[in-house]
Amino acid sequence: MMRLAFRNLFQNKIRLAISVGGVALALLLILSLDAIFSGVEQRLTVYINQSGADVFVSQSGVRNMHMASSSMPASVEKKVKAVPGVESVTPILYLSNMVVVGDERNLAYIIGLPEKAVMGKPWKVSVGRDQPEEGEAIIDRNIADKSGVALGDEVEILGQDFEVVGLSEEMTSLVNSVAFISLNDFEALRGSPQVISFLLVKVSAGESPNTVAMRIEARVRDVTAQTRESFAGQERQVIKDMSTDVITIMNLIGFLIGLAVMALTVYTATLSRRAEYGVLKALGAHNGHLYRAVLAQALLSVAIGYALGLAFTMLLSDLIPRMGLSLILKVSGASMLKVSGVSLIIAAVSAVLPIKQISGLDPAMVFRGK
């Protein structure tokens, strides 16, 4: 019966291409949307993960960076430094703003870095320096390429012109990029001295970041201290919670489209082989055998469609960054597993109509030419 399924499937190449292509596109819809959001999650946490900090200290109740605001008195730095187990502390200022080049405006996290910052600097600088002095900025290479900016050129941040002295890598997401200026410039432009946004804390050798974070919260008032992993986890959660509903709706639509394509192709394939199924029945084949052939056909098409959809998503995830787009696609294991499940359901449901058709087939009809 497996051979019959194979033959039925591969006999009409155009129908096969359409059915497999249709399923591949429907699954691509689900896979690519998942991949887009996973890509955003990954990129949004790059700064946190590569900052070098073991613990992030923020204003009480502020648990992430994206779309958040944190303000603490600068004096908190001294208090945190005094907590046992803290090796070093780097204060940063942070807000969302624009990197402006001519008419091109790019949303960015603007980070104000102190002189000789130990942590929080751009982690991968392809050209230039990783520490901005006054009047200088480090921006993402993607943004620079897109806007035609090179080292030594000027960009506008917070309404002020800055000379680009470094280009960082891998910090652009679909939403924004990250740009660095000096802490002094940041303070002057914001007009709010003696305030910091976050403290990046390195713990002493042998100390657990978790214990030190708890110690900081116990000894310093009005702050929230989290380990790097926990802070990054909260950041990912923001994207997850924002995207859940959209992903659910899109997944449902992708599922329905995949189902329609598969149902149609398996149905027409069975219909055109109606006479052969009748002959098989007349020769004594049980309905169960024929059902298995139809199901195998559906499973095979869906499996090929899944492989193609996955391959195409992988190809897109490789091609899109090369095209200079800030859209990053990351295919996760969870997403692949989910789409496998969806594919199985599509195959099973799409086989129902043809199975009904076969079960009602009267072998004698075949010989009457109907």
Next chain:
Amino acid sequence: MTLSRRNLFQDKTRLALSVGGVALAVMLILVLNGFLDGMNRQITLYLDRSPGSIVIAQKGVNNLLGATSLLPSGIEYKVASIRGVEEVVPILSQFVILDLHDKKQPAYLVGYEPAEGGGPWEISSGLQPKRDREVVFDRVLAVRHGLRIGDTFELMGKDYTIVGLSNGTTSWMTSFFFVRKKAAEDLFSAPQATSFLLVTLSKDVEPREVLNRLNDLPGVNALTKKEMAINDLKLFAKVFSAPLKLMVAIAFLVGTMIVGMVIYTATVERQREYGVLKAIGAANRVLYQVVAVQALLAALTGALIGVLMAYGVSQGIMVARPQFLIVFDPSDVGRALLAGIGMALVAALFPARVVAGLAPAEVFRR
């Protein structure tokens, strides 16, 4: 026409599947576009409903939602003294992340002075905030999280009490909520700070002239609300247009494939009949028409059903998830029908090739 209709209607299930496939594809295109239109309306909600016609932001800031703005201190009085300015409303606003029932919910906090304006434009129940720890919360967001007037929630380490619920302040990405300006200043550790000034101009003044005068002030960027709304829309379009276009393209391809396959199978199955027609002198053009009409009938019926389904599905989505706004423009419906016709024409190409390559003599050899 009769031949096309007969070919198409001969197998009802196949017809239903093909029409259903196109309907799904058209529905997807419409819902996606409707979602984008709805999102655009939600993005400009505050600018559309707040007072004034001009917004003053920090120099270098030309968005309301995209960037944080902090104006130079004392600017409010300088702006008020400019000729042609009738009223100035200061607000301190910022995106924040609320932790509501273990869910992270981005929201746009607006700090305003109830006596001056810039707050909620429609309070469905309750009052404006009178004290620093009181808040007017978006009604839809409150319902989603089971919050009522009198309930408290935590924001950046401080507890706030809901004293009013506002209508028309919902958005998929971020809903608006309102506190007194002083409360926002405390929350952001920014005493006397102002993010934006909402400026109402006197009657009989030339807005451009006043705008130029305002832009002469140091450290500010003055622009019309319309310009700022366009900037916000551009910013969000930049983020969402690429994934959305990808999905619309997929939907179009799937729809085309479905119609193509149905018409192709119907044509192949009737190959002999087409051969006979050719043998008795029917021109290829006539047969192409038969194929194209079949494709058009299937695609247009599917597209029409798709429009109805899109309407039903979007209503369902908006009832189940009131934070989504899906808006159908008549032009969107027109575009969806055009997409249906486009699907039909592309889909008719394959079967037309089959018909064109058919040798009439073949029919009699079988």
